[in-house]
Amino acid sequence: MNTQYFRFSVLACALGLASISSTYAATDIEKLQAEVDELKQKVEQAAEWKKPKTLIHLAGFADVGYTDADNSPSTFNLGTFAPIFHYQFSDLVMLEGELEFEINATGATSVSIDYLTVDIFVNDYMAFVGGKFLSPLGQFRQNLHPSWINKVASAPAGFGHDQAAPNAEVGIMLRGGFPLGGNSANYAIYVGNGPFLEWDAADGEVHAIETPGIGTDVDGKKVVGGRFGYYIPDTTFEFGLSYASGKASLKDGSTYEEGRDYDVTGVDFTYRPGNFDIRGEFIKQEYGTLATSTYDTAGGIWEAWYVQAAYKFLPSKWEAVVRYGEYDTPHASQDVEQWVAGVNYLFASNVIGKVNYEFNDNPNAGQTANDRVLLQLAYGF
Amino acid sequence: MLIKKTTLTALLSSVMFTAGMSSVVAEQETVGDFTRGAKAWSQNCIRCHNVRDPKELRDDQWITTTFHMRIRAGLTGQEVRDIIAFLQQSN
Incomplete structure (x- = not known):
């Protein structure tokens, strides 16, 4: 059991x-x-995420700094915050827009559209660009001005906003690159609204050739221009030639005069042997005479040039830079002869700390010292 | 009138240029090449700025970034495809 x-x-x-x-x-x-x-x-x-037809990307740059100048109080400054929006559909279209936020002396924030374009990639060698774009004339304004790229905390004399180098245009442009002679050629051809001549009633003179990229061409006078560049990759040498021509009208408040001749010529180069980064640029804007003008019958020339050399002390993260430039205008008070010497520290390839000493002389106006110490921390993202 | 003629001439030239270029690209490649991309990346980025590490961005972000640089630097479409192939495969 x-x-x-x-x-x-x-x-x-x-x-x-x-x-x-x-x-x-x-x-x-x-x-x-x-x-x-x-x-x-x-x-x-x-x-x-890897290959959708529509891609969205936020890039841009920002910088903070400190300035101690001879003729004004020292100050911390929030230089620029410039987000760049990229919206891309397949390999056909891209929308690019850069906003620029700045804080002024009273603490107010200003916002502007640096550029906003719709780009259509026509074929492997050409893209159509329409909208507001950075002027393709020369190199500094279109490619070198972002603070994480510019090796000096300031723009070269004459290459700032509304100085000798055209800043932006509203219009259409064709640009691209193609092989040429075993090397690379690149080009940009545009038609745009062009600039206007800003009349300063107090001083009785054309104060500046304004090139902010005007949204409405009041005088109807277009400017045609472009740049051709030739790059030799094996020697890392590139040179570019720029030219534009059209009409520009003197603007006094909301009044526009008849258009007068307007031309831009420029030449630039880049050379990157070893640890060196050497570049230079010349740009000239000029407008012609107008016998019927009730403001100023004479023409005017704004021109500027610079050469810059930088050297990286690899494998360290230190870099030395020196730049010389001149800015010449019809008004002696605006002219500058400028030296800059600086030391940079590369926290990363896109994060750079700068310490610069800028010597500004203006012998045309009898000034021999308006020097500045510039500190800047810039981040490209 | 002169400006209108100038503008028209420029636009016409552009169209003719476009047509001419289109015939050149009839047999273009559609894929990128890692080796050519590495060379194009090292030779072109330094024209303006410090070289960026392929690991700084995601694969999809490199696409928009490189197309942006196609406009800025005057790169060809094939150079862009090659550089994207290099950056994504090195990421």
Whole structure:
């Protein structure tokens, strides 16, 4: 009896264990399957990031700084915050927009559109660009002005806003690159609204050639221009030639005069041997005479040039830079002869700390010292 | 009138240039090449700025960034595809 009872008990236990084991295995497999399915879904979702037809990207740059000048109080300054929006559809269209936020002396914030374009990639060698774009004349304004790229905390004399170098245009442009003679050529051709001549009633003179990229061409006079660049990759040498021509009208408040001749000529180069970065640029804007003008019948020339050399002390993160430039205008008070010497520290390739000493002389106006110490921390993102 | 003629001439020239270029690209490649991309990346970025590490951005961000640079630096479409291939495969 006991033996029979023992056998029955063992059999019952075995059946029970088998049943439990079977149930556990089934649950485990289902759970595992669910985890695999979930992982598969996550992988598919992650893959969607890699090649969707529409891409959105926020880039840009910002900088903060400190200035101690001879003829004004020292000050901390929030230089620029310039987010750049990229919206791209496939390899066909890209919308690019850069906003520029700045804080002025009273603490107010100003916002402007630095550029906003719709780019259509026509083929491998050409893109159509429409909207407000940085002037393609020369190199500094279109490619070197972002503070994380510019190796000096200031723009070269004459290359700031509304000085000798055209800043922006509203119009259309074709640009691209193509192989030429075993090297690379690049080009930009545009038609735009052009500039206006800002009349200063107090001084009775044309104060500046304003090139902010005007949204309405009141005088209807267009400017046609462009730049051709030739790059020799093996020697890292590039040179560019720029030219533009059209009409520009003197503006006094809301009054516009008849258009007069307007021309821009420029030449630039870049050379990157070893740890050196050497570049230079010349740009000239001029407007012609207008015999019928009731303001100023004479023409005017605004021109500027600079050369800059930088050297990286690799493998350290230190860099030295020196720049010389001149800015010449019809008004002696605006002219500048400028030296800058500086030391930079590259926290990363896109994060740069700068310490500069800027010597500004204006012998045309009898000034021999308006020097500045400039500190800047710039981040390109 | 002179300006209108100038503008018209410029636009016409542009269209003709576009047409001419289109015939050149009839047999263009559609994929990027890692080796050519590495060379184009090292030779072109330094024209204006410090070279950026491929690991700084995600793969999709490199696409928009490189197309942006196509406009800025006058790169060809093939150079862009090559550079994207290099950056994404090095990421």
